[in-house]
Amino acid sequence: xxxxxxxxxxxxxxxxxxxxxxxKYPNPMNPCVVGVDVLDRSLDNRGRLHSHRLLSTEWxxxxxVKAILGTSxxxxxxxxxxxxxxxxxxxxxxxxxxxxxxxxxVDERLVYTPHPENPEKTVLTQEAIITVKGISLSSYLExxxxxxxxxxxxxxxxxxxxxxxxxxxxxEELKSTREGIKPAMAAASTEK
Amino acid sequence: MNSVGEACTELKREYDQxxxxxFAEKFLKGENDGDPCGQLFKRYQLCVQVRAPRxxxxxxxxxxxxxxxxxxxxxxxxxxxQRES
Numbered sequence: 001x002x003x004x005x006x007x008x009x010x011x012x013x014x015x016x017x018x019x020x021x022x023x024k025y026p027n028p029m030n031p032c033v034v035g036v037d038v039l040d041r042s043l044d045n046r047g048r049l050h051s052h053r054l055l056s057t058e059w060x061x062x063x064x065v066k067a068i069l070g071t072s073x074x075x076x077x078x079x080x081x082x083x084x085x086x087x088x089x090x091x092x093x094x095x096x097x098x099x100x101x102x103x104x105x106v107d108e109r110l111v112y113t114p115h116p117e118n119p120e121k122t123v124l125t126q127e128a129i130i131t132v133k134g135i136s137l138s139s140y141l142e143x144x145x146x147x148x149x150x151x152x153x154x155x156x157x158x159x160x161x162x163x164x165x166x167x168x169x170x171x172e173e174l175k176s177t178r179e180g181i182k183p184a185m186a187a188a189s190t191e192k
Numbered sequence: 193m194n195s196v197g198e199a200c201t202e203l204k205r206e207y208d209q210x211x212x213x214x215f216a217e218k219f220l221k222g223e224n225d226g227d228p229c230g231q232l233f234k235r236y237q238l239c240v241q242v243r244a245p246r247x248x249x250x251x252x253x254x255x256x257x258x259x260x261x262x263x264x265x266x267x268x269x270x271x272x273x274q275r276e277s
Contacts, residue, residue, distance in 0.1 A: 019216050025193040036193045037204065037240050041211075041233070047224050049215075086220050 004146045005127035008157055012164055014089045014114040017122040020163040021091060021112065022084075025055075029159040030152075032058035034075075049084045055095075062144055076100055089114050105131045106149070126153055200239035207232040 035056035055078040080095040091112040108128045115121035195204040210229035
């Protein structure tokens with residue numbers, strides 16, 4: 001079993017990061033996520049939003065791992081539960097693979113909270129537990145996968161930055177469209 | 193982002209647009225009067241249940257949320273009405 005964890009600070013307020021997190025896919029940093037579906041969504045009596053999602057993805061195993069595990073399957077499914085608390089400003093996301101479970105388990109947990117000293121920043125704490133089952137060299141493979149997860153985590157953070165920029169650009173475009181419409185409408189009404 | 197059941201992508205897109213707007217403009221701002229996307233979610237869900245790839249555990253996942261007794265108010269499915277478990 002291998003445990004990997006990291007902490008990262010985004011230079012954006014919590015609301016901005018969470019909006020991006022909910023719209024993370026598709027993005028150019030994670031081309032391997034090829035499908036996302038919402039299985040269920042509900043509000044609890046504390047006003048928190050629970051989402052249960054299914055992601056289909058290319059696992060991203062190093063080819064040596066695929067060769068040792070003896071699998072040529074590349075499409076895997078990941079189950080994801082998230083809880084967003086808009087009052088406490090906390091988003092917790094847990095995911096686990098539901099295919100290839102006889103070979104490997106990857107359980108990840110991500111928590112997004114405002115930075116305790118700066119509300120314009122957001123802290124992401126991320127951890128993963130990796131277990132390769134039933135074969136020798138498991139600790140070596142787990143180590144390899146830990147490196148893959150570390151690199152994927154970096155891509156995931158870059159992906160959020162990309163989504164945030166895209167959302168800001170959409171907002172700017174919307175604003176300038178509205179600014180453009182106002183004088184046109186004023187001109188139209190004076191012509192009547 | 194595509195749906196896992198490819199034929200459901202358009203229904204998913206319509207639901208996502210509704211949800212993303214509510215999430216950003218209402219939910220995160222503390223205006224919580226329930227998710228207005230119920231009908232869209234229902235249509236999208238019906239499609240996924242029929243079309244998504246067959247996988248035992250996947251199938252159990254899809255079914256499990258239908259039967260569970262939630263104390264949650266189901267957003268996007270039953271609207272804002274409180275359900276007691």
